[in-house]
Amino acid sequence: MKTFNRILAFAKPYPRFAVPYFIFAMASTLFGLVNFAFLMPILDLLFNATKSLENLTKPVPGFNIDYFKGILDYYTASLIQEYGKSTTLIFIALFLISTNFLTNIFKYFSQLINTRLRATVIYNMRERMFDKVVKLDVGYFTNQRKGDLMSRMTNDLGEIENSVIGALQVFFRDPFNLVIYFITLLMIQWELMLFTLLILPIAGLGVSIIGKKLKKESEESQRSVGHILSLIDESISGIRIIKGFIAEKFVINRFNDQGKKYADLTNSMGNKRELASPLTEFMGVTIVAIILYIGGNLVFSGKMEASTFFLFIICFYKILEPVKSLASSITSIQRGIAAGDRIFDILDHPVSIEDTPSAKTLSAFTTGVSLKNIGFKYEEHEVLKHISIDIPKGKLIALVGPSGGGKSTLVDLIPRFYDPATGSVEIDGVNIKDYTLNSLRSYIGIVTQESILFNDTIFNNIAFGLPNITQEDVERAARIANAHEFIIRTEKGYQTSIGERGSKLSGGQRQRLSIARAVLKNPDILILDEATSALDNESEKLVQEALNYLMKDRTSIVIAHRLSTIRHADMILVLDKGQIKEQGTHEQLLAQEGIYYKLHQHASETGGMIIE
């Protein structure tokens, strides 16, 4: 129930939906009831049971069925006396049509409110989820979580849209209908009504058992969708490797296994879900049969009029409808709640890297960045140990070392993608945790090994996230990054869309766009993870030139793979197994004939790239 309430809370403030909905639903039900009431005089007319006006007096007002029936009898008799039976039938039929029209028009209005409620809740939930996902710590996003996250943001929300909000409609509308019909039935024949009231809960029991089973299966099935999405994502992004390794059969089998699991679950859930409605209907009809027997005998013995009994039966049927939909809602809501739980799992996930209450704005960078006795673990895996580095402003620091040595982890600590377990990162002597994240990151530019581009225009990829950027600004950055020439040769220039992850561009072009983005941001501190894949000579030259410009006069920390970059570095740090093993300039390190010396030897033989 807690999850249900939390989902509902996305519709706040409630009165904007509840008040108009209540008015329309009430009007619709009341007109529906009046509509049925007109069936009584029609039946009396057809069966020739209408009393004549002389035998009738205007009924005394009161809140009971006799009064309403008395009124109908009285006016029907008056109409018959004045216009004859056939014309009276037309009148009543016209009343029937008008009340039915009103019933449906109000029903339609109430549906409109529901539709808006549904759209609002889903819109708000999706927005809140995306907001949260973007704010989650970098460490949250592992590969297996990607598909799961996508599944929660699409399927689980869809599930909520279909089940919970659908059920909400039923929960709002049907209890109200039920009460009105119950009151009417009580007014018609309370003994008969009390009897039915006793039997109805038995019908509900089976349904609630089905609902509980469904919730468990539903959780499993949503997890399974997450796996399926991960597999699709992995296979599409890795299609070259799959084909290259002739691994199609392997991935197809893996996918089919997961698909089969999901199909079995869907099947089993469908079997249970579909049982709810026929089960209640069957129970309902059994009860109607009993009522028919008891009520019929009341009519035979003259204790109840045939038309009144008819109204009772119709009202009872009317009750079955909401009971049935309430029953199926109880089952479908279980799936929605399972989906809701998965969504709240994300919304409630703690974010550990955020501004402290006393965080200040970093407003100037004057002396340098220092890492003081840093230690870091990924869960239990110790990755960095006792790292201390001073990076004076304006210097270029190259990080080299074997793969898995901890280079990427180390640079991730500077923009606070992770916080160190021990020690501190300081800017101008102040722990970066004392600065606001936004101000800290506004001083840092990042160029990653794989160019991270988005499915948007070239302009938007370069101006990415920066406010008030003009065409001139973007062009200037692109020229500096050696990208302008190729951009203007594309179909729509800066307005050309580059496809998903920049798939319509070459590797070198992608790199130059990421460099242009960093040039435009003009950060004081640059973190650069040099691409390891070699480009052709021409492209390599263009990229290198662009990088050289980008690093000029900045404080740069480079995970370096190119000897040319490393040679220019003011200081080279050799990181191995999480520790700084060697430190110095190119010449100093070569003279030591240690790890750097070996890496350099190897790189010289393989064409200038230090790649382990």
Ligand SMILES: Nc1ncnc2c1ncn2[C@@H]1O[C@H](COP(=O)(O)OP(=O)(O)OP(=O)(O)O)[C@@H](O)[C@H]1O
């Ligand atoms: N998200 C993570 N969760 C758990 N362990 C991780 C994670 N990221 C990296 N590691 C581990 O931390 C160690 C250091 O990884 P890191 O990526 O920092 O090394 P690196 O020197 O940058 O390597 P490379 O040059 O290959 O990129 C590795 O042993 C790696 O397996």
